[in-house]
Amino acid sequence: MPVARAFRWSILAASAALALGGCMQTAGPVAMVQPRPDLDSMAYGQPYGAPPVVVANSGGGAIAALSNSFASAPAPMPVGYAGPMAGPVRYDASYHLDAGDKLRVVVYGQEGLTNSYAIDAGGSITMPLIGAVPARGRTTAGLAGEIAARLRNGYIREPSVAVEIDTYRPFFILGEVSAPGQYPYVPNMTVESAVAIAGGFSPRAKRDVVTVTHTENGGSMRAVVPLGTPLAPGDTVFVGERWF
Numbered sequence: 001m002p003v004a005r006a007f008r009w010s011i012l013a014a015s016a017a018l019a020l021g022g023c024m025q026t027a028g029p030v031a032m033v034q035p036r037p038d039l040d041s042m043a044y045g046q047p048y049g050a051p052p053v054v055v056a057n058s059g060g061g062a063i064a065a066l067s068n069s070f071a072s073a074p075a076p077m078p079v080g081y082a083g084p085m086a087g088p089v090r091y092d093a094s095y096h097l098d099a100g101d102k103l104r105v106v107v108y109g110q111e112g113l114t115n116s117y118a119i120d121a122g123g124s125i126t127m128p129l130i131g132a133v134p135a136r137g138r139t140t141a142g143l144a145g146e147i148a149a150r151l152r153n154g155y156i157r158e159p160s161v162a163v164e165i166d167t168y169r170p171f172f173i174l175g176e177v178s179a180p181g182q183y184p185y186v187p188n189m190t191v192e193s194a195v196a197i198a199g200g201f202s203p204r205a206k207r208d209v210v211t212v213t214h215t216e217n218g219g220s221m222r223a224v225v226p227l228g229t230p231l232a233p234g235d236t237v238f239v240g241e242r243w244f
Contacts, residue, residue, distance in 0.1 A: 100169025176205035
């Protein structure tokens with residue numbers, strides 16, 4: 001009897017050891033290499049490639065599934081950045097001058113003649129030696145040619161003259177805006193930007209269309225236009241009052 005009992009206990013102990021060994025089996029350690037963030041690459045649109053996940057001794061189970069999910073994850077998408085927008089388009093070459101425009105006149109080699117000149121109410125600029133030169137209705141190239149012709153007539157043998165617009169004549173905005181008045185003109189302005197410069201619409205303003213008066217070469221034209229209409233120097237914008 002004692003021998004049989006000892007033999008039975010040894011069998012039970014061996015069975016328990018085997019059961020515990022199967023339950024407590026652990027997977028080996030997992031080593032993963034994480035993608036290193038590269039700020040320069042991300043900022044300039046060059047995606048970095050995520051290195052493959054290295055798994056050592058996974059042993060299966062949940063750890064293996066998690067590792068596989070990292071390994072199958074898609075690579076980061078490339079980042080694109082738009083280039084800088086082009087600056088405002090100036091139309092000095094075709095622009096017709098008028099009173100209120102301020103010009104920069106350069107006569108090469110003649111510092112006494114090179115200066116900034118404002119077009120007066122009569123439509124002319126006044127320069128040393130040649131006096132008043134009509135500028136209203138001319139382009140900058142046309143005015144430069146007229147100045148050179150006058151200087152060539154008894155003053156400078158072969159004058160070289162350049163004319164550019166220093167400051168455009170102002171525009172005017174009246175009616176239902178917060179601050180009606182006269183404002184400096186900025187190239188590529190629209191009616192909407194003019195209203196914004198004047199502080200925006202008043203509560204009673206008609207906000208879909210305005211009346212613009214354009215004056216050129218002594219004549220004027222008036223039209224009802226939408227807010228996206230371009231403005232020219234010297235234009236007058238009138239914002240009307242809505243009825244309801």
